Amino acid sequence: MENLKGKTAFITGGASGIGLGIAKACAKAGMNVVIADMRQSALDEALSIFRQNGWPAIAVRLNVTDRAAYKEAADKAEEAFGKIHVLVNNAGIGCAGGPLWEVSHKDTDLALSVNLVGVLNGIQEIVPRIIKHGEGGHIVSTASKAALLPVPGCGLYNVTKAAVVGIMESLAMDLVGTNIGASAFCPGGYITNLGMSSFEVTAELSGEKPVMPPPPPPPKEDGEPMPMMEEWSTLLRSPDDAGERVVRGIQRGDLYILTHAEFKDGVKARADAILRAFPDEVPNKRYGEVFPYLTYNDIFDKQTQVPALGK
Numbered sequence: 481m482e483n484l485k486g487k488t489a490f491i492t493g494g495a496s497g498i499g500l501g502i503a504k505a506c507a508k509a510g511m512n513v514v515i516a517d518m519r520q521s522a523l524d525e526a527l528s529i530f531r532q533n534g535w536p537a538i539a540v541r542l543n544v545t546d547r548a549a550y551k552e553a554a555d556k557a558e559e560a561f562g563k564i565h566v567l568v569n570n571a572g573i574g575c576a577g578g579p580l581w582e583v584s585h586k587d588t589d590l591a592l593s594v595n596l597v598g599v600l601n602g603i604q605e606i607v608p609r610i611i612k613h614g615e616g617g618h619i620v621s622t623a624s625k626a627a628l629l630p631v632p633g634c635g636l637y638n639v640t641k642a643a644v645v646g647i648m649e650s651l652a653m654d655l656v657g658t659n660i661g662a663s664a665f666c667p668g669g670y671i672t673n674l675g676m677s678s679f680e681v682t683a684e685l686s687g688e689k690p691v692m693p694p695p696p697p698p699p700k701e702d703g704e705p706m707p708m709m710e711e712w713s714t715l716l717r718s719p720d721d722a723g724e725r726v727v728r729g730i731q732r733g734d735l736y737i738l739t740h741a742e743f744k745d746g747v748k749a750r751a752d753a754i755l756r757a758f759p760d761e762v763p764n765k766r767y768g769e770v771f772p773y774l775t776y777n778d779i780f781d782k783q784t785q786v787p788a789l790g791k
C-alpha cells in the first residue's frame with residue numbers, strides 16, 4: 481500500500497512505546513491515526529503529542545480482549561475518519577517467565593487472551609470493514625524477534641509471539657486476490673514501557689493489586705550508572721525507528737518486517753535445523769502435482785531483500 485496520505489490507521493497499544501512510534505510514523509506519512517489503548521493516562525499523553533504537531537488523531541480506550549468494546553472502538557474510528565485502511569495489532573504484554581510447566585493457568589490464559597486472541601479480535605472486527613470499502617489496506621501485527629528465535633526462560637511469551645507470526649502468514653494467504661496486505665512485525669529490543677504497562681494491564685484484567693516490579697539496581701557510589709545498564713541503553717533502539725520500519729514495510733507490502741540484523745545467524749541456525757530434520761530421501765514428484773497447495777506457498781516469494789533504513 482504505497483500511498484498512505486489521507487488514509488486511516490487504527491493502532492492498538494498505540495499510546496506507548498513501539499505502538500506510539502508506529503502512530504507517529506503513520507502521522508508523518510499523512511495518515512489519520514486512531515490510538516487505541518487500555519491505559520487512559522497513556523492515551524492522554526499520546527494525544528497531546530498529536531495535538532502539538534497538528535496531526536489528525538483520536539484516542540479510544542480499548543481492551544483488545546473485549547470484543548464488544550472492539551466493535552464500538554472501530555465504529556468510533558469510522559465516525560471520526562470515515563474508513564479504516566490500516567490495522568496495527570500491536571497491544572501486548574510481557575508474560576510470566578520460567579519453564580512452561582511451571583506457568584500458572586491464570587498467567588497462561590491472560591497471555592493468550594491479550595497477545596493472541598486480541599490480535600484475532602482485531603482481524604475479525606476490522607478486516608471485513610476494509611474489504612467492504614474496497615480502497616485497499618494493510619494489516620500489521622507486532623510479534624517479536626522471540627517468535628523467530630525463542631528467548632530462554634520466556635516460554636509463554638515465545639509461544640504467543642510465534643502464534644502471531646502464524647496468524648499473519650495465514651492471513652496473508654486468506655488475503656490473496658484482495659488489495660489488502662499483511663505483515664508480521666518482529667522487533668528486537670526497543671526502549672519502551674512494556675515492564676510497567678504489563679503490570680498495570682495484568683492487574684486490571686485479573687482484578688488483582690499490581691505487584692510493582694523490583695527497582696533498577698542502584699547507581700555506583702560515584703553516581704555513574706552500572707556499566708551493563710549503560711550499555712543496554714545504547715543497544716536498545718528508539719520506538720521511532722520501529723515506526724519508520726513498519727511504515728516502510730506497509731508501503732513495500734512486506735510479509736516480514738524485521739529489525740536488528742544481529743539476530744540473522746540465530747534465525748538461520750533455526751531454519752537450517754528444520755531443513756536438516758527432513759528425511760534424506762528422494763521426494764515423490766507426484767505428491768507436489770496432486771497437492772501443490774501443501775508443498776509450496778508463493779506468499780513467501782513476495783518477501784524481498786530489505787535495504788538499511790535511509791537507503
Ligand SMILES: NC(=O)c1ccc[n+]([C@@H]2O[C@H](COP(=O)([O-])OP(=O)(O)OC[C@H]3O[C@@H](n4cnc5c(N)ncnc54)[C@H](O)[C@@H]3O)[C@@H](O)[C@H]2O)c1
Binds near residue numbers: 492
Ligand atoms: N519493547 C521491546 O523490546 C519489544 C520487542 C519485541 C516485541 N515487543 C512487542 O511490542 C508490542 C508493544 O510493546 P512495547 O514494548 O511498545 O510496550 P509498551 O508498554 O510501551 O506499549 C504496549 C501498550 O499496549 C497496551 N496494552 C496492553 N494490553 C492491552 C490490551 N489488552 N488492550 C489494549 N491495549 C493494551 C499498553 O497499555 C501499552 O500502552 C507488544 O506486543 C510487545 O510484546 C516489544
